[in-house]
Amino acid sequence: MSDCYILTDARLAPMHVEGGPGYSQSGVVVVDGATIAFVGAEDGLPEQYRSAQRRPLEGRLVTPGLIDCHTHLIYHGSRAREFEMRQTGASYEEIMRAGGGIFSTVEATRLASNEELLSGALVRVDRLISEGVTTVEIKSGYGLDIETELRMLRVARMLEQHRPIRIRTTFLGAHAYPKHMDADEYLDDVCLPAMGAADAEGLVDAVDGFCETVGFSSRQVDRVFEQAAKLGLPVKLHAEQLSDQGGAILAASYQALSADHLEFLSDEGIAAMAAAGTVAVLLPGAFFMLKETQKPPVEKLREAGVPLAIATDCNPGSSPMTSLLLAMNMGAILFGLSPQECLEGVTKNAARALGLSDVGQIKPGMRADLNIWDVDDPAELTYRMGDAPLKQRIFGGAEC
Ligand code: DI6
Ligand code: FE
Numbered sequence: 001m002s003d004c005y006i007l008t009d010a011r012l013a014p015m016h017v018e019g020g021p022g023y024s025q026s027g028v029v030v031v032d033g034a035t036i037a038f039v040g041a042e043d044g045l046p047e048q049y050r051s052a053q054r055r056p057l058e059g060r061l062v063t064p065g066l067i068d069c070h071t072h073l074i075y076h077g078s079r080a081r082e083f084e085m086r087q088t089g090a091s092y093e094e095i096m097r098a099g100g101g102i103f104s105t106v107e108a109t110r111l112a113s114n115e116e117l118l119s120g121a122l123v124r125v126d127r128l129i130s131e132g133v134t135t136v137e138i139k140s141g142y143g144l145d146i147e148t149e150l151r152m153l154r155v156a157r158m159l160e161q162h163r164p165i166r167i168r169t170t171f172l173g174a175h176a177y178p179k180h181m182d183a184d185e186y187l188d189d190v191c192l193p194a195m196g197a198a199d200a201e202g203l204v205d206a207v208d209g210f211c212e213t214v215g216f217s218s219r220q221v222d223r224v225f226e227q228a229a230k231l232g233l234p235v236k237l238h239a240e241q242l243s244d245q246g247g248a249i250l251a252a253s254y255q256a257l258s259a260d261h262l263e264f265l266s267d268e269g270i271a272a273m274a275a276a277g278t279v280a281v282l283l284p285g286a287f288f289m290l291k292e293t294q295k296p297p298v299e300k301l302r303e304a305g306v307p308l309a310i311a312t313d314c315n316p317g318s319s320p321m322t323s324l325l326l327a328m329n330m331g332a333i334l335f336g337l338s339p340q341e342c343l344e345g346v347t348k349n350a351a352r353a354l355g356l357s358d359v360g361q362i363k364p365g366m367r368a369d370l371n372i373w374d375v376d377d378p379a380e381l382t383y384r385m386g387d388a389p390l391k392q393r394i395f396g397g398a399e400c
Helices: 080-087 092-097 102-111 114-129 146-162 183-200 218-231 247-253 267-276 284-289 298-304 324-335 339-345 348-353 379-383
Strands: 004-012 025-032 035-040 053-056 061-064 066-068 133-139 166-174 206-211 236-239 258-261 279-282 308-310 370-373 390-395
Touching (some): 004 370, 066 348, 080 092, 114 133, 114 146, 133 146, 146 166, 146 183, 166 183, 166 218, 183 218, 218 247, 236 247, 247 258, 247 267, 279 348, 284 324, 308 324, 308 339, 308 348, 324 379, 339 348, 339 379
Parallel strands (some): 004 061, 066 133, 206 236, 236 258, 258 279, 279 308
Antiparallel strands (some): 004 025, 025 035
16 A cells, blocks of 8 residues: 555545535545545545555645646747737737737747747746646647647647646637638638647647637637537637627537636526536636726526636736636636635636546545645635645645
């Protein structure tokens, strides 16, 4: 029983318990190799684990490893200059229409070598790791040509060789289209072939799109999703961030894993998401950075029983943010989520937004991705503003 140990004298937020949320209870966790073998009260500990090594935690809080389920963290260059422009009056859409915004990041990303993309991404991943993040979703979408879209996904996957982290990659070829093409031409000549090539290389866990007046119409996203469905790939969507394009309804019609942003989500969109079991991924960092005023309809989503997740949306334009804990605080302060909802949003609901069933909760049989925090109340994680009281991160059973 050498690689088996018991976390004892712990406060647990297992994020599930019969008849309750499993948000705060006392108990023990048995880690056997890379897997959680038991969670519950000390006196229910199965006989075979009684002699395993004990690690008393002096009442510290144990949560699942955190999951950042929406990032664009592979990119090159900075958009600080553009931020300066925004601070002196230009809007996000105006800058993008003038060829800046996503396009300036595309230009820098195309010119960057794989090594440069990797080293930039490692800095951001290390920030997330320092806060107890154990799974990160990363999107392509700053290539807009076949080769660069593929390179972004390859570099994203490479991160797993450099850090103890699990990466899920999302193909976001339909993020924007180059100025010299129209949207359908771009889908035919670049985006759909790139999706096929990326899938053939095994680089795609899900397919995403940017459904917006400055992105793709719902009819165009439908074309992207149709091919994803043919390839057997799940979908998710940037929907209703700046205007209501009916994106969430379309996404739900494909049983999307998630629809993300959702500030301008309609009642029909909410009903469609509830019926399809689509997770609402809220991105308060982008809302804050773009000084949006219309909030996502959190109360209605709650009433409809749509699961809520929170992510950083880490990207150089609308959310240059590498703190998932700060996103939790913003989710509470800006969108009115409770600390419990915020923790669910970066654990079990974030796992669901990625189609993962082996992480996001402390449950027998799940991966032992865990955090030990230097606090005893789970509300501390949302209450503090980007401060990480992390004592120990455990990835696949190993302390790191
Ligand atoms: N919505 C976002 O918030 C990011 N992409 C998207 O479709 C922003 C990307 C960027 O500005 O670089
Ligand atoms: Fe995004």
